[in-house]
Structure formats: structure tokens, C-alpha cells
Amino acid sequence: MIRFAQVDIGSNTAVPCALCATQAETPVFRPSEEISADVDSACRGWRSPPGPNVLFAGAEPFLHPHLPVLISGARSAGAQRIGVRTDGRALAQGDNARGSISAGVRLYEFVFLGGDAVAHDRLTAAPGSFQLALSGLGALRVAAERLGSEIALRGRVPVCVHNVRELPEVCAVLAREQCATIQLDLAPGLDVHSALPWLIAGAETGMVNGSWVAISGIEPSLLGSHALHATDPISLDGEVS
Amino acid sequence: MAVRPPLTVCLVDMSWPGYQSLGLGYVRAYAQEDRRLKGRVGFTTLALSSTDDPWWVAYQVLELQPDVVGFAVTCWNARAVYDTCGIIARARCEATIVLGGPEVGPIAEDILRDFDCVDIVVRGEGEETFSDVLDAILRERPIWKVEGVSARRESRVVSADDRAPIAHLDSLPSPYLTGVLTPHQGSAYIESYRGCPHSCGYCYEGKGVARVRSFGMERVAAEVEHLVTVHGLTQFSFIDPVFNLTSGRLEEIIAIVEPYALRGVRLHTIEVDIERIDHASADLLRRAGVVSVETGPQTIGTSALAACKRAFDPERFSAGVQACVSQGIRVECDLIVGLPGDTTEDFLAGLDFALKQDPGTIQFSTLHVLPGTDLWERAREYGLVFNPAPPHEIIATRDMSFGDLRRAEILGTALTRHYRARIASEGGTSA
Numbered sequence: 001m002i003r004f005a006q007v008d009i010g011s012n013t014a015v016p017c018a019l020c021a022t023q024a025e026t027p028v029f030r031p032s033e034e035i036s037a038d039v040d041s042a043c044r045g046w047r048s049p050p051g052p053n054v055l056f057a058g059a060e061p062f063l064h065p066h067l068p069v070l071i072s073g074a075r076s077a078g079a080q081r082i083g084v085r086t087d088g089r090a091l092a093q094g095d096n097a098r099g100s101i102s103a104g105v106r107l108y109e110f111v112f113l114g115g116d117a118v119a120h121d122r123l124t125a126a127p128g129s130f131q132l133a134l135s136g137l138g139a140l141r142v143a144a145e146r147l148g149s150e151i152a153l154r155g156r157v158p159v160c161v162h163n164v165r166e167l168p169e170v171c172a173v174l175a176r177e178q179c180a181t182i183q184l185d186l187a188p189g190l191d192v193h194s195a196l197p198w199l200i201a202g203a204e205t206g207m208v209n210g211s212w213v214a215i216s217g218i219e220p221s222l223l224g225s226h227a228l229h230a231t232d233p234i235s236l237d238g239e240v241s
Numbered sequence: 242m243a244v245r246p247p248l249t250v251c252l253v254d255m256s257w258p259g260y261q262s263l264g265l266g267y268v269r270a271y272a273q274e275d276r277r278l279k280g281r282v283g284f285t286t287l288a289l290s291s292t293d294d295p296w297w298v299a300y301q302v303l304e305l306q307p308d309v310v311g312f313a314v315t316c317w318n319a320r321a322v323y324d325t326c327g328i329i330a331r332a333r334c335e336a337t338i339v340l341g342g343p344e345v346g347p348i349a350e351d352i353l354r355d356f357d358c359v360d361i362v363v364r365g366e367g368e369e370t371f372s373d374v375l376d377a378i379l380r381e382r383p384i385w386k387v388e389g390v391s392a393r394r395e396s397r398v399v400s401a402d403d404r405a406p407i408a409h410l411d412s413l414p415s416p417y418l419t420g421v422l423t424p425h426q427g428s429a430y431i432e433s434y435r436g437c438p439h440s441c442g443y444c445y446e447g448k449g450v451a452r453v454r455s456f457g458m459e460r461v462a463a464e465v466e467h468l469v470t471v472h473g474l475t476q477f478s479f480i481d482p483v484f485n486l487t488s489g490r491l492e493e494i495i496a497i498v499e500p501y502a503l504r505g506v507r508l509h510t511i512e513v514d515i516e517r518i519d520h521a522s523a524d525l526l527r528r529a530g531v532v533s534v535e536t537g538p539q540t541i542g543t544s545a546l547a548a549c550k551r552a553f554d555p556e557r558f559s560a561g562v563q564a565c566v567s568q569g570i571r572v573e574c575d576l577i578v579g580l581p582g583d584t585t586e587d588f589l590a591g592l593d594f595a596l597k598q599d600p601g602t603i604q605f606s607t608l609h610v611l612p613g614t615d616l617w618e619r620a621r622e623y624g625l626v627f628n629p630a631p632p633h634e635i636i637a638t639r640d641m642s643f644g645d646l647r648r649a650e651i652l653g654t655a656l657t658r659h660y661r662a663r664i665a666s667e668g669g670t671s672a
Contacts, residue, residue, distance in 0.1 A: 002596060002659050049599035050660065080663045106662040152662035180658040207648065212655035228585055228648045233656040 002050060004083055004107070005042035006236040008058025009035050009070065017113055018125035019162045020187065027059040032066040036073045042237075043077040053081035055107065055236060062090030062100075071103040083107030085156065089129055091136030098143040101151060107234075108140055109154045110179070113162075115169025123163055137177045154234065155182040155211075157202075164195045167202030175209030181233055182206050186217035196222065203229045246283040248379055251307035253298065253325070255318045258290045261425040262313045263432065263480065264342060264367060266416030271368035273421065274414045277376045286421075291318035299328035307336055309378065311371065314342040316609055319631035323356055330358030339374060341367040343445045344631060347613030349391035353398045360384075362391045366435075368413055370404055410435060410456045417464050428509075429468050429477045433461050433494065437482040441539075442549035442615035443577065443608060446482040453486065462497045469501050476507045476532075484511040484534070485522060495529045502530030509533050510573065515561035516554055523564035533571040533601070536561075541591045544582025548623060550615070555594065562598045571601035578649045579608035579635035581616065581623035588641075588649050592656055603660050605653040607646070608635040 010029035039054055046052035054074050061067050061084045074082045084100070088110045091097045110133060114120030120130035137153065144151045155174035159167065167184065174182045184202055186192065199215050203226055206213035214232035215223065223229055252269055254262045269284050285305055289298055302310055302325075310329060312322045326338050341363035345352045349362035361384060363370045370389035377384045385392040389404030407413065416422040417429065434455040437446045468474045485491045498508065508531045515536040518526070526534065538553050540546060546553050565572050574595040578588055595603045610616050610627040620627065624639030637643045 001593065001656070048597065050596055050663070075664065080665060082664070104664050106664060107659070150662045152659045154659075180655040207651055210651065210654075212651045225642075225644060226648075228645070228652065231589065231652060233652065233659050 001231070001233050001235050002053065002081070003048070003235050003237065004051075004053040004055040004081065005039075005046075006055050006057050007035060007038045007042065009056050009061055009064050010059030016158060017123050017160045017162050017187075019123060020160050027063055029059055029064050032069055035070055036077075039070070039074050039079070040077045043074070043079055046078075050080060052077070052079050053083070053107075054079045055083035055085060055109065057085035057109075060090070061086060062096060068099075068103055071100070071105060075104045079104075081106050083109060085109040085111060086136075087111055087124070087126075087129060088133030088136035089126075091139055092132045097136065097139035098147065101140070101143050101147055101149050106150070107152050107154060108137075109156050109183075110137065110174070110177075111156045111158065112170050112174060113158065113166075115166050115171075115173050119163065119166050119169075134173075134177065141178065152181075153177065153179045155179040156185060157182065158185050158187060159195065159199070160187040160190060164190070164198045167198045168205040171202040171206040171211070171213055172209060175206050175211035179211050182211050182213045183232060183234075184213060184215045186215070188217075192218055192222060199223075200226050200229075246281055248278075248282045248309065248375060249305070249307045250282055250284050250309045250311065250375065251302050251305050252284065252286045252311045253302060253322075254286060254288050255291045255293065255298065255312065255321055255325070256315075257317050258292055259426055261288060261422065263416065263422070263430055264313045265311070266422035267413060268311070268313075268341070268367045268371045270414040270416045270419045270421040272372045272375060273419065275372045275376075278372060278379070281379055282375055288425075291321045293321070295321055295324035295328060298325045299332065302329055303332055306333070309337045309339060309375065311339045311341070313367075314340050314344040316344050316611055316632035319344045323358075326356065326358040337361065337378065339363060339371065341371065344612060347445075347617070350398050350400060353391055353393060360392060364389050364391060364400070365404055366407055369407065406435075406452070406454065408454070410454050411460050415460065415464055415467075417467050424468060424472050424474050424477070427474070427476070429472075429474060430480045431461065431464050431468075431477060432456070433479055433481050434486070438486065439483070440550050440615070442551075442619075443539075443580065443611070445611055445613050455490075458493050458497065461494065465497055465501065469504075469506055475505060476509055478509050479511050482512060483514050485513050485517055485526075488522065491522060491525055495525045498529040502528060506530055507532045510535050512536065513561075515565070515572070516552075516557040518561040518564050520564045520567070523561075523568045523570065526565065526570055527568040531570055533573060534565060535573040535575060535604075537575055538591065538594070539575055539577045540580050540583055540587065541594050542580070542583040542587030545580040545587065548581040559598060562600050566599075566601065572598070573602040573604050574598060574600045575604045575606070576653070577606055577608050578653060579625075579638055579641065579646050581625055581638055582640065583638070584640045585645055585649060588653070592653060596656075596660065603657050605650075605657050607650055609633045610635060 010027050043052040082105050113123035117130040121127050157170050203213040215229045220227040220230035252265045256262050314322050337360045339361040345362050346364040349364050352362050373387045385394045385399045388401050391400040436453040510533050513534045562572050576591050610633045626637045627633050627635050
């Protein structure tokens with residue numbers, strides 16, 4: 001599968017469930033030099049094609065003051081695919097969608113918690129965030145078409161006890177928004193057996209709407225005839241695919 | 242006022258949007274040059290598409306009031322063609338409807354039994370047979386006696402003897418040089434030989450004729466020159482099943498094409514046997530202006546490879562891909578899901594293998610069990626369950642259930658979308 005080196009640009013804004021989280025509200029960013037050094041190291045050490053591929057995660061990248069420099073640095077280091085993990089809100093604003101594609105971002109991983117505005121905004125504790133994220137997705141599609149650039153959209157759903165029953169709706173929304181893949185990422189401690197029907201319902205909802213749903217953090221055999229859903233086309237260094 | 246000839250023929254091209262039927266072009270070019278038919282048959286070709294509404298297609302055909310209506314049928318346009326034929330036959334019952342092409346030829350009698358709107362099915366190569374059909378109509382002779390034809394004799398469906406493959410391809414007038422075909426949407430396809438040295442179980446490229454028959458190089462050169470100088474084409478392709486059939490032949494074609502490549506003309510998406518490409522032949526392809534090649538492996542599962550009679554050497558395959566990529570030639574690796582013997586694990590291994598080649602493009606498709614292919618004939622033996630209606634998609638195999646196949650399709654599609662989304666994909670290879 002396609003491997004990405006995950007490079008954390010900071011911490012504390014991984015869009016966790018507000019009802020679960022104990023994290024601070026304010027993002028903490030790492031110095032650009034450190035991040036660029038990690039990118040260089042990942043690209044230099046890349047041995048197996050396709051790649052090198054880099055995903056900026058750990059904190060909201062569009063809040064990082066030097067994101068353009070980081071992307072430019074990744075290109076210079078030889079990255080073939082540059083991705084960002086985002087809550088999507090910033091992409092609805094200004095020229096961020098077009099600008100980031102022009103700069104070289106090709107993978108956009110949107111973190112979604114709920115399948116509608118009420119659920120998503122409640123779980124993120126950010127009123128209006130659902131609608132802004134959808135606007136961001138739309139802005140990206142329009143910008144990519146205008147630029148003639150091929151981008152990939154991906155949904156990432158941290159699954160916890162507060163949104164597990166939301167999974168069919170979340171997957172339906174992300175599929176409708178043309179995400180090629182949707183990753184259901186199970187929170188540690190989640191009761192997998194009770195979550196299983198919702199995970200499979202989410203996977204099937206994505207399937208019939210044309211998106212692949214990958215379930216991480218679960219023993220594939222538990223998925224029975226749906227075991228293939230433990231396969232994720234994208235694998236991140238340090239993550240189990 | 243134009244005089245209506247004794248027989249009017251309407252050829253209906255319902256190719257996939259963006260394409261045109263080279264087969265119908267050959268058929269018309271041959272019939273127009275046939276001395277028996279000169280001055281007695283008038284031809285019209287309607288360039289439509291398989292996505293056009295059959296009622297609208299029928300309307301355009303019927304406005305011409307043709308005596309004979311011909312279609313080239315593939316698995317992709319068959320349903321639309323059958324619908325159109327049904328409307329035409331009922332609206333103008335005196336029109337003779339003739340079908341040919343890979344979808345109907347191998348199952349000609351079934352088609353005639355299933356579709357009473359169809360009068361004649363041409364089996365195999367159509368040029369000589371279709372002209373003989375027109376001659377038989379003009380002379381009011383029994384059509385069911387024409388070699389290569391299946392038709393009705395009174396109420397019975399009968400098939401005349403098979404027609405031998407055309408021995409000398411240069412005897413076929415060129416659809417381009419005769420002006421029957423012109424480039425379509427800025428591109429064109431040239432055929433430099435017929436037949437295929439391989440016998441892949443899922444494929445009808447060889448059209449049931451394993452022996453390779455070639456057009457002369459003078460003819461190929463004339464078509465290339467015509468397309469470039471008369472029509473100003475800057476890109477075209479060869480539809481040969483294996484472009485690098487032999488190194489000698491490859492060198493001959495490169496000698497024809499290279500002067501045009503130096504002027505910027507490009508060849509796109511030619512099919513190659515990648516395991517036979519080394520750095521020297523990749524260099525030849527580059528000199529010919531080849532920008533992209535299409536190849537397998539289709540599968541890397543040993544059971545499926547055996548069932549489909551395909552050879553696969555992963556090291557030679559990788560070397561071929563790298564040789565092309567090093568010359569700036571984009572490689573399209575094709576994979577098929579649903580081949581007999583392939584499991585879900587084989588499918589994943591195939592995807593992984595293709596990714597590791599980093600070829601530029603990974604194309605992924607679902608098996609279609611096509612009439613006339615080995616898999617069609619041996620479907621029961623292999624445990625293949627497929628849709629009998631075109632385009633004959635695989636429904637289930639012994640090793641992959643319906644659900645397994647559908648999941649594999651979505652996963653494969655998602656993976657190829659992620660693979661395509663890269664910085665270097667715009668206007669170049671990923672190298």
C-alpha cells in the first residue's frame with residue numbers, strides 16, 4: 001500500500017472528541033527547522049517506491065505560521081506526495097485551497113467526528129465547524145479542477161464511545177464529498193465488540209457510496225467476511241494499517 | 242438532384258464516447274472499393290456513441306431510409322445497439338440489420354435467436370463478408386450461404402461455413418488513405434498487424450486467430466504520413482496487441498515513426514510485452530516518440546496465471562518498467578480482479594506489486610467474461626459466475642464471493658486514486 005511518513009508539526013489539536021479529551025485548546029507547534037529536518041530525513045531514507053510521501057499531522061497545519069515553507073521544503077526534499085491532516089475549516093477561507101494545491105499538497109485528510117452539523121459541532125466543541133469543513137472540501141475540489149491537479153481526499157474518523165453510532169452518517173457524508181478512503185480509527189479502550197455492528201455499517205455505507213472504508217486498531221478476523229476492511233490503501237509510519 | 246443508388250447502407254458507429262470504430266472504417270473502405278458494388282451501393286456512416294439515446298439514434302438512421310443498417314458490436318455498446326435495432330426493425334421492417342464485431346461473432350446464432358430484429362451476424366473479420374452480403378442482397382441471392390455469415394433461412398437460424406482469415410492484409414484498403422476515416426478528437430489508431438501470439442484466457446485480441454498477419458511497412462508508413470501531413474496529427478497510437486512483437490519489427494516501425502517524433506509527434510498508450518523491453522528497446526520507443534505504454538501484469542497469482550495461460554516473471558517485469566521509466570515513458574500497469582484462481586490475498590499482492598513498480602499509472606478493472614474467449618468457454622469448469630448480458634461482468638468466482646469482488650473493486654479504485662495524486666503526475670512520469 002502507499003506509505004506516508006507522518007511528520008508531526010505540533011501537538012494538541014488532533015481534533016479529538018471534546019467529550020473525551022483532556023488536551024489543551026491551544027496548539028503547540030514545533031520549530032520549522034526541526035520539522036524540515038524530519039522531512040529531509042524521511043525523504044533521504046526512502047527506499048521502497050512509491051514515494052517519498054509525507055503527511056503533516058499532529059496539529060492543525062493551516063495554523064502553522066510557516067506551512068508554505070514546510071511544503072516547499074518537502075518538495076525540495078523530493079516528496080512525491082505531500083499530505084495534510086486537517087479539520088478542514090481553514091480550507092474554506094481565503095486562498096488556502098488553491099494555494100495549498102499550487103504549493104504541492106496532494107492528500108487532504110479531513111478529520112470528522114459527526115455526520116451532521118449538530119453532532120460534529122458538539123463533539124468538536126466548535127460551532128460551525130461542520131459546515132466550514134464541507135465548504136473546505138468543496139473549495140478543494142473546485143480548485144483542483146481549475147488547476148488541473150489530481151488530489152486525493154480522505155476522511156479520518158477517530159471513533160470513540162461518543163460517535164460510534166454516528167459512523168454510517170459520517171461515512172455517507174465523506175463518501176458524498178468524494179473521499180477516496182475513509183479511515184475509522186478506533187480509540188484505545190473502545191469496546192470493539194459492541195462497536196462492531198456500527199463499524200461494519202459504516203464500512204458498508206462507504207462501500208455502496210463508492211468510498212473505501214478502512215478500519216484500523218482492530219483484529220481483522222473480528223470483521224469476519226468484512227476482514228478486507230482492515231486494509232488501508234494508505235499506511236502511516238508508526239501506525240498499524 | 243442526387244440519384245439514389247439501388248442499395249443504401251447506413252453504418253452506425255456507437256463506439257464509447259471519444260473513440261471511433263476502426264472496424265467499421267475497414268468494412269466501408271473495402272466495400273467502397275469492391276468492383277461488384279461500385280455505383281450500386283451508397284454508404285453513410287453515422288458517428289454517434291454508445292451513450293446516445295437509442296430512440297435518437299434510430300431516428301437519425303430512419304431519416305436516411307437505408308436498405309441495410311450495420312453496427313460493430315462490442316461488450317460496451319451491445320445493449321444500446323440491441324435497443325436501437327429493436328426500434329429500427331419495428332419502424333422500418335424492410336431494412337436489413339447486420340451486426341458484426343467481437344461481442345456477436347462468437348455467439349452469432351444465439352444473437353439471432355434472442356433478437357428477432359437482427360437479420361444477419363457477420364462472424365470474424367468483416368471486410369470480405371460484409372461486401373459479399375451486400376452483393377448477395379443486390380443479386381437477390383440467399384444470404385445464409387455467404388461464408389462467415391449466420392442468418393435466418395426461413396424461420397431457422399443457420400450458419401454458413403467460417404471464412405478463412407484474410408491472408409494478405411495489404412489487400413484491404415486503408416480507411417485513412419481512402420478518406421473513410423479521419424482523425425477523431427485529435428487522435429487516430431493504426432493497426433499494423435492482426436492476430437496475437439498470446440492466448441490469454443480473458444482476451445479476444447487475437448480474434449480467435451493466433452497466427453499473426455502483418456500489413457506491409459509501406460502501408461504503415463503511408464498511413465502515418467497521411468495522418469501527420471494531411472491531417473496535422475500530433476499524436477496517434479497503434480492498436481496492435483503487442484507493439485514490440487519482435488525486435489526486428491519494432492526497429493522497422495521506429496524507422497518509420499522516428500522522423501515524425503523529431504517533429505514532435507507522439508505515440509500514446511501502445512500495448513507492450515513489458516518483460517521483453519530492455520534499455521535498448523526502451524530507447525527505441527523513446528526515439529519513436531512513445532510517451533506511454535500499457536501492459537499487465539493483470540494478476541500475479543500463480544493459479545490465475547495458469548488458468549489464463551499467462552507467463553509472468555516479476556524480475557523481468559520490473560526491469561521492463563524501469564527501462565521505460567528511465568526513458569521518460571509512462572507505464573500503465575493493468576490489473577484485473579475476478580480472474581479464476583485469484584483470491585483476495587492474490588488481489589492485494591497484485592496491487593502491492595504494481596505499486597512497488599511505481600509505473601506512473603495503475604489501471605484496475607473487473608473481469609468481463611467475453612464471448613469467444615477461453616474463459617467464456619470454460620466458465621463452468623473454472624467456477625465463474627458472470628452476467629450473461631453484456632458487458633458480462635464477473636459476479637462471483639470459486640475463490641471470491643460477490644461481496645469480496647465488490648470490496649476489491651472499491652479498494653482498488655481508492656488505491657489508484659491515491660496513487661495518481663502526486664506532484665509529478667501532472668505532465669510527466671513519477672520518476
